[in-house]
Amino acid sequence: MTRASNRTLPWKGPYAPYDLVKELFVALGVITLLAVLLTILFSSPDDKPSTIAQWSTAMPADFVSTAVSELDGTSGTAEYGPPYNHAAEGQHAAFLKPQGWLGVSHPINTADAYVFEPLRSIPNDPALQSAVATYKAAPAKQQRQWAEAYGKALENATVEPSGTLKVPPGEYGPVPVMMGALLGLAQTGSLEGNLLRSNQFFQTDYTKPLLFMADGKLLEERAEEQHLLGDQWGMMNETGSYPGQSWLWLYTFWYQIEPFKASENADILVVLVMTVLSLAFILVPLIPGIRSIPRWIPVHRLIWREHYRAQSP
Amino acid sequence: MTPKRSWTVRTREAAVGALPPEKLLPDDQPAYVDSWIYVFGVATLAGLIVIIGSGMILSLKGPAWWHDTGVGHFFNSIHLWAVELFFFTMVVHLWGKYWMAAWRGGRTRVWVTGAITFLIAIPAALTGYVSQQNFDAQWISTQAKDAMNAIGAGAFFNVTNFGQMYSWHILLFPVAVVALVAGHVLLVRRHGVVPPFELSARTGAAAPSAAAPSGAPHADPPVGGGGAPS
Amino acid sequence: MSPMGAMFDVHSGRLTPMGAVFNLNNPAHVVHWHFIQLSVSNIVVIAVMLVVFALAIVIPFPGAARRQAARERWRGEP
Numbered sequence: 001m002t003r004a005s006n007r008t009l010p011w012k013g014p015y016a017p018y019d020l021v022k023e024l025f026v027a028l029g030v031i032t033l034l035a036v037l038l039t040i041l042f043s044s045p046d047d048k049p050s051t052i053a054q055w056s057t058a059m060p061a062d063f064v065s066t067a068v069s070e071l072d073g074t075s076g077t078a079e080y081g082p083p084y085n086h087a088a089e090g091q092h093a094a095f096l097k098p099q100g101w102l103g104v105s106h107p108i109n110t111a112d113a114y115v116f117e118p119l120r121s122i123p124n125d126p127a128l129q130s131a132v133a134t135y136k137a138a139p140a141k142q143q144r145q146w147a148e149a150y151g152k153a154l155e156n157a158t159v160e161p162s163g164t165l166k167v168p169p170g171e172y173g174p175v176p177v178m179m180g181a182l183l184g185l186a187q188t189g190s191l192e193g194n195l196l197r198s199n200q201f202f203q204t205d206y207t208k209p210l211l212f213m214a215d216g217k218l219l220e221e222r223a224e225e226q227h228l229l230g231d232q233w234g235m236m237n238e239t240g241s242y243p244g245q246s247w248l249w250l251y252t253f254w255y256q257i258e259p260f261k262a263s264e265n266a267d268i269l270v271v272l273v274m275t276v277l278s279l280a281f282i283l284v285p286l287i288p289g290i291r292s293i294p295r296w297i298p299v300h301r302l303i304w305r306e307h308y309r310a311q312s313p
Numbered sequence: 314m315t316p317k318r319s320w321t322v323r324t325r326e327a328a329v330g331a332l333p334p335e336k337l338l339p340d341d342q343p344a345y346v347d348s349w350i351y352v353f354g355v356a357t358l359a360g361l362i363v364i365i366g367s368g369m370i371l372s373l374k375g376p377a378w379w380h381d382t383g384v385g386h387f388f389n390s391i392h393l394w395a396v397e398l399f400f401f402t403m404v405v406h407l408w409g410k411y412w413m414a415a416w417r418g419g420r421t422r423v424w425v426t427g428a429i430t431f432l433i434a435i436p437a438a439l440t441g442y443v444s445q446q447n448f449d450a451q452w453i454s455t456q457a458k459d460a461m462n463a464i465g466a467g468a469f470f471n472v473t474n475f476g477q478m479y480s481w482h483i484l485l486f487p488v489a490v491v492a493l494v495a496g497h498v499l500l501v502r503r504h505g506v507v508p509p510f511e512l513s514a515r516t517g518a519a520a521p522s523a524a525a526p527s528g529a530p531h532a533d534p535p536v537g538g539g540g541a542p543s
Numbered sequence: 544m545s546p547m548g549a550m551f552d553v554h555s556g557r558l559t560p561m562g563a564v565f566n567l568n569n570p571a572h573v574v575h576w577h578f579i580q581l582s583v584s585n586i587v588v589i590a591v592m593l594v595v596f597a598l599a600i601v602i603p604f605p606g607a608a609r610r611q612a613a614r615e616r617w618r619g620e621p
Contacts, residue, residue, distance in 0.1 A: 008419035008504045011343050014617035016610040018342035020355075027352065027359035031402075035363055035394045043563035044390035046380060047448040083468050091463040098465030105468040204476025206454075211473065214455035223452050227571050230456070233580045239449050240568040243584040245442075247400050247435065256578050267463035282428040285416035295510060295519045299412035302600050304509040306607060307345040310614050311512075344610040344617075349599040383562065401588065405596050 045239045047226075052195070052209060055218045056186035060165050061157045063186060064179045066216040068154070070110040071175070072147035075215040078110040084211070085109070091265040093272055106207060114212050118185055118194045119178060128181045131174035138173065146173035163187055230255055250277070337502055345509050350413075353406035354501075360399030361494060365487060367392040372483055376446060396438060403431060415507040423504060426497040430490060437486035443472050444479045454478075 056063040069075035073087070081088030083105040090099030119132055135143060153167040160166055164180060185191050195209040213219055220229070228234035235252035238244035254260045254270045263269060285291055294300060301308065370388045371379060379385035407427070409415075416424040443454040454472045461467035471477055510519035571582040 011505060011508060013508075014344040014610070014613040015341040016344045016346075016606065016613035017340060018346065018606075019340065020338065020342075023352070023355055024359065027355045028362060031356060031359040031363050031395070031398055034398055035367075035391050038394040038397075039387060039390035040562070041564045042390075042394075042567050043386065044393045045449065045568060046386065046389075046445075047568075049446065049448050049451050080462075083462060099463055099467075102465035102468035106471065204479075205471070205474040207471060207473040210451060210455050213451070219448075219452055219455060222448060225570060227573055227580070227582060228452055232573070235456075236585055237571065237582050238584075241571045241582070241584050242567050243397055243588045244582065245438065246585045246588050247404065265463070267460045271460055271464050278432055282425055282432070284411070284428070285421045285424050291414065291416070294412050294414040297412075298519060299600065300414075300510050300519065303348045303350055303409070303413060304345055306347040306603075306610070307509050308512060310344075310611065344613050347604050347607070347610055349602055349604050350596075351604075353599065387562075397588070401592055401595075405592055405599065408596050409599070 042242070045242050047222075047239045050213060050218050050222065051189070052186050052191045052213065053189040055213060055216060056183055056191070057163060059216070059218055060159055060163060060183055060187075061154050062217045064157075064165055064183055065151055065154045066212070067114060067179055067182055068147050068151045068175065069215065070114040070212070071178075072144055072151075073110065074151075075110055077108060077211045077215050091268040093265055093268045096268070096272075098268070108208065108211065113195070113208055115178065115182060118191055119181055121190070121194055122181055122185060125181065128177060131177035131181075134174045135178065142173070146171070146175045150175045150179070250274070331503055332499065337499075339502075343506060343508065346506055350405075350409035351506070353402050353409060356402040357399060357406050358494065358498070360395055360402055361490065363395040364392060364399055365491075367395055368483065368487070376444060376479055380446070396441070400434070400438075403434070407431065413507055414510070417507055418504070420500070420504050420507055423497060423500045426493055426500060430493040430497060433486065433489050433493060437482065437490055439472075440478045440482035440486060444475060444482050446475065 052063075066075060070078060073079070077084055079087045081090040082099050082103055085104060085108060090097065092100070116132065116136075119128060122128060135146070138146075149170050150167070150172040153170050153172065154165070157165045157167045164183065167176070182191075185194070192209055195212060196203045196206065198205070223229055223234065224232070226234075226239045227237050228239070230252070233249075233252050233256065235248045235255075236244050236246055251270070251274055254273055255266060260266045260269055280287060280290075367388050371385070371392060374385065379389035410424070410427065439453070439457060443450050443457065457472045458467060461470055461472055470481075512519060567584075571584060574581050574583060574586060
């Protein structure tokens with residue numbers, strides 16, 4: 001490719017009158033009309049967000065089980081690694097470890113954030129305060145045993161009419177008292193505001209409550225109903241029967257096939273593949289073969305048939 | 314030639330030199346602009362205008378408005394369908410430009426700016442989806458965070474931070490998309506619409522282009538005998 | 544019945560949108576083909592794109608007479 005061959009030369013052939021500004025206004029009118037028509041026909045989806053109050057009321061065992069896993073550091077968030085904590089190294093692709101390199105920029109101690117701090121906000125409950133003190137004073141191994149045992153017992157929990165949980169008897173230490181108080185707090189709706197709290201008055205960052213809910217099963221169950229899960233090609237979908245993001249087809253495709261499907265590093269691998277393909281897309285004019293296909297497969301003969309017909313004798 | 318020029322003069326002369334008024338807004342086009350496929354570029358532009366217009370109305374009353382009133386929901390619907398139409402027309406435009414090999418004749422930058430616009434529009438849409446403050450936003454943000462975190466972007470681009478995502482969505486990404494589209498359209502005006510492949514007189518197949526002529530608006534009146542072969 | 548009441552279901556969170564002629568707030572119909580799963584609405588959008596692209600190329604563009612006159616003028620000039 002030489003500079004000369006890439007030079008733009010003025011077209012010396014025939015020109016016909018063409019009103020570009022009118023064309024823009026016509027296009028604007030057509031697109032506006034289509035958008036209004038689609039709005040009148042179909043409106044748009046607005047599935048209400050899940051709340052921690054709803055989660056703890058409709059699925060108390062899952063809520064408490066999640067809270068226990070935050071307490072003993074076995075939840076998805078607790079074991080995530082950067083940017084939330086150092087519990088794992090994060091994803092990597094060969095020597096590329098950007099998740100680790102960028103470090104813990106949004107630190108979340110799950111036991112503090114989701115259990116101890118909310119419980120601290122409950123006043124005038126000496127039994128609760130004593131339970132928390134007992135837990136904190138116990139050795140780490142004992143804390144783990146209590147939490148694991150209670151987590152296992154929750155699999156056979158029953159929900160009382162009051163909304164509280166009943167589990168088979170066992171050695172759970174102070175964990176049931178703590179979790180009972182947390183469940184009560186959540187069911188009254190106080191936990192949302194509590195988790196949004198920071199050292200600022202105004203809040204716009206929903207990271208903490210969202211990570212907490214995502215560690216449980218409510219969001220996932222709703223997502224599965226709406227075909228939004230990863231293995232349902234959910235990235236392309238909208239809630240309900242609305243058209244979604246069909247332009248994400250290639251991005252989600254890679255997650256459906258090996259080696260990405262079963263890989264712990266699926267995200268970084270897929271992003272790398274898509275980065276390469278995106279660069280190739282941008283640089284199509286420079287890629288031999290790809291840039292010649294339009295010449296070999298003459299769709300242009302149809303597009304410019306009037307021009308070619310006018311040229312032939 | 315004066316040795317010293319003001320920046321203003323140099324800017325003006327460069328701009329007017331690159332795009333004199335009759336090139337910026339010509340009232341004719343080469344006769345080979347003869348297909349409906351050509352309208353999909355301007356249709357995409359129209360889609361972008363409707364997106365921005367409906368977006369401006371949505372931001373008048375803040376991000377929670379559309380949940381609370383029928384009028385707000387109406388404009389949210391316009392905004393969503395305009396996004397669907399925008400991507401629809403942009404992809405059809407892209408298909409057309411690929412099969413025309415519209416990068417020929419010095420138009421590589423036109424293709425490049427168009428491709429980058431498409432790629433930037435995708436995270437622009439993502440920031441919108443996670444700013445909806447509904448279940449869809451909860452799900453998309455808690456899923457998308459994994460890809461962001463895996464590549465390290467999550468350290469400074471937090472999809473679960475509504476305030477940040479809303480800012481990117483209503484200001485930073487629209488500015489980027491509009492700047493790219495402006496560059497793209499100005500480049501098309503500068504270089505003109507790509508001309509048809511020249512067909513070999515013998516085989517009728519598209520010949521490999523040497524210096525492919527442009528459809529750039531003529532500075533001089535058209536000269537007979539040049540240009541397209543018979 | 545959700546404990547939150549009859550109007551709102553905690554799992555689906557769905558309410559009917561105001562004023563829509565057709566209610567699309569139902570779980571999507573999905574087409575399964577080998578490992579590919581696409582919602583019907585997305586398939587419709589993609590199919591319409593392909594049809595529109597084909598039509599755009601095939602349907603004659605208005606102004607043919609104007610363009611032909613331009614060509615004849617161009618050929619006629621010395």
